[in-house]
Amino acid sequence: xxxxxxxxxxxxxxxxxxxxxxxxxxYAIWRLKNGEKDDIREIxxxxxxxxxxxxxxxxxKSNLAKQFGIVTGETIYQAKKKCPNIKIFQGDYKVYxxxxxxxxxxxxxxxxxxxxxxxxxxxxxxxxxxxxxTLMDKAKEIRKRVNxxxxxxxxxxxxxxxxxxxxxxxxxxxxxxxxxxxxxxKQKMWPLPIKELFMLGRKTVPKLYNMKIKxxxxxxxxxxxxxxKKFGKYGKMMWDYANGIDNSEVVYKYEAPxxxxxxxxxxxxxxxxxxxxxxxxxxxxxxxxxxxxHNMLARVVxxxxxxxxxxxxxxxSKLDLETSNTKEIYEKAKQLLNSMYKGEPIRLVSLKVDxxxxxxxxxxxxFESEEKQKQEELDKVIDNLKEKYGYSAITRAGxxxxxxxxxxx
DNA sequence: TCTGGGGTCCTAGGACCC
DNA sequence: TCTGGGGTCCTAGGACCC
Numbered sequence: 379x380x381x382x383x384x385x386x387x388x389x390x391x392x393x394x395x396x397x398x399x400x401x402x403x404x405y406a407i408w409r410l411k412n413g414e415k416d417d418i419r420e421i422x423x424x425x426x427x428x429x430x431x432x433x434x435x436x437x438x439k440s441n442l443a444k445q446f447g448i449v450t451g452e453t454i455y456q457a458k459k460k461c462p463n464i465k466i467f468q469g470d471y472k473v474y475x476x477x478x479x480x481x482x483x484x485x486x487x488x489x490x491x492x493x494x495x496x497x498x499x500x501x502x503x504x505x506x507x508x509x510x511x512t513l514m515d516k517a518k519e520i521r522k523r524v525n526x527x528x529x530x531x532x533x534x535x536x537x538x539x540x541x542x543x544x545x546x547x548x549x550x551x552x553x554x555x556x557x558x559x560x561x562x563x564k565q566k567m568w569p570l571p572i573k574e575l576f577m578l579g580r581k582t583v584p585k586l587y588n589m590k591i592k593x594x595x596x597x598x599x600x601x602x603x604x605x606x607k608k609f610g611k612y613g614k615m616m617w618d619y620a621n622g623i624d625n626s627e628v629v630y631k632y633e634a635p636x637x638x639x640x641x642x643x644x645x646x647x648x649x650x651x652x653x654x655x656x657x658x659x660x661x662x663x664x665x666x667x668x669x670x671x672h673n674m675l676a677r678v679v680x681x682x683x684x685x686x687x688x689x690x691x692x693x694x695s696k697l698d699l700e701t702s703n704t705k706e707i708y709e710k711a712k713q714l715l716n717s718m719y720k721g722e723p724i725r726l727v728s729l730k731v732d733x734x735x736x737x738x739x740x741x742x743x744x745f746e747s748e749e750k751q752k753q754e755e756l757d758k759v760i761d762n763l764k765e766k767y768g769y770s771a772i773t774r775a776g777x778x779x780x781x782x783x784x785x786x787x
Numbered sequence: 788t789c790t791g792g793g794g795t796c797c798t799a800g801g802a803c804c805c
Numbered sequence: 806t807c808t809g810g811g812g813t814c815c816t817a818g819g820a821c822c823c
Contacts, residue, residue: 426791427791427792429789431791432789432790432791433790433791433792434789434790434791435790435791437791451790451791452788452790453788453789453790454789455788455789455790456788456789456790496794610797610798611796611797611798612796612797635794636794636795636796637793637794637795638793638794639792639793639794640792640793641791641792641793642791642792643791643792688788688790726791726792728792730793730794
């Protein structure tokens with residue numbers, strides 16, 4: 379419940395906005411703007427990875443592709459089987475960023491209480507500005523303006539909390555506005571299969587099926603204590619969600635990242651430790667570059683491997699002193715890799731820094747070594763060159779053929 | 788699965804402390 | 806040692822999201 383300035387309790391007014399087929403729509407508009415004649419929204423098309431780099435999965439699909447049964451996350455290979463004439467595009471992250479920002483800037487005209495939940499989803503808290511009766515009018519205006527001014531479509535969900543607003547925007551698509559207020563839960567949400575409920579994924583759904591829980595309504599009517607006993611905190615959450623309960627706030631203020639990581643699927647499996655180390659160096663350069671851009675330091679380094687048999691494992695270790703220095707992070711990562719690697723063919727390597735703190739919070743060490751200061755200077759010089767001439771123009775010595783082939787968004 | 792890449796949060800077990 | 810109980814910190818793994 380939300381209380382207004384008179385102390386009266388009142389419902390919050392939350393809007394969830396979800397761009398329809400975001401990556402594909404945005405890329406389609408960008409192509410048109412750049413002189414291409416065909417609109418890839420009007421043909422069976424997908425945005426996908428590159429099969430030759432073994433990253434061939436569907437990231438977004440056109441509505442026509444959807445009619446062939448193509449789903450997000452499946453392989454390009456499977457998509458081609460369903461629709462041999464499917465057109466595949468690589469997409470471009472910069473383009474997505476650009477249109478995501480355009481949407482955000484348009485929404486800022488309505489409220490500054492906007493949470494960017496992902497690149498293509500936003501929550502708006504309109505409680506202070508609107509009564510429930512005018513919420514639908516605002517939603518219609520936003521939809522119209524996004525269509526006309528930005529050239530793509532969105533689904534909009536309206537409710538009194540984030541969970542319900544998000545569930546609402548997921549109803550019929552595209553270009554639709556739906557409400558899901560408390561008095562509509564029974565009719566609109568409870569008949570849906572449990573897999574439709576936010577946060578119920580592929581591992582949990584079969585477990586619930588075994589308990590004869592098949593719809594969101596079944597889950598809502600299940601004994602809460604039983605769910606808590608079986609699933610702990612997660613059980614409490616799923617019962618709440620099934621009953622439309624969610625008190626979380628729209629997080630509109632900047633939040634510093636809690637971890638920063640990069641990973642890469644290798645074009646071929648690699649078994650040679652020197653090559654793996656080289657890949658780690660490339661990852662370390664990028665991760666620490668991002669870390670320094672955030673003006674943050676890391677306390678923990680984590681290295682992950684995926685084998686050719688799709689087994690994932692990782693090791694992490696605490697640093698003696700928090701740092702953003704490429705060399706220090708890389709040395710720690712190398713130690714981790716060498717202690718964990720069992721010699722199998724490796725498909726993917728990941729590097730993540732965790733337990734981040736702002737650089738200003740750092741306890742200044744009185745005896746910062748000269749060597750350390752030199753390293754930090756070197757990082758700074760390289761960062762500046764990267765900002766000036768582009769990221770990929772600059773690499774350190776030590777990176778040979780494999781490391782250089784890794785490209786980042 | 789011919790199965791991406793970037794995140795968040797939670798749990799469980801072991802080490803260690805009083 | 807026929808070995809308590811509670812707390813914190815650390816690490817590995819796994820769930821989920823877009």
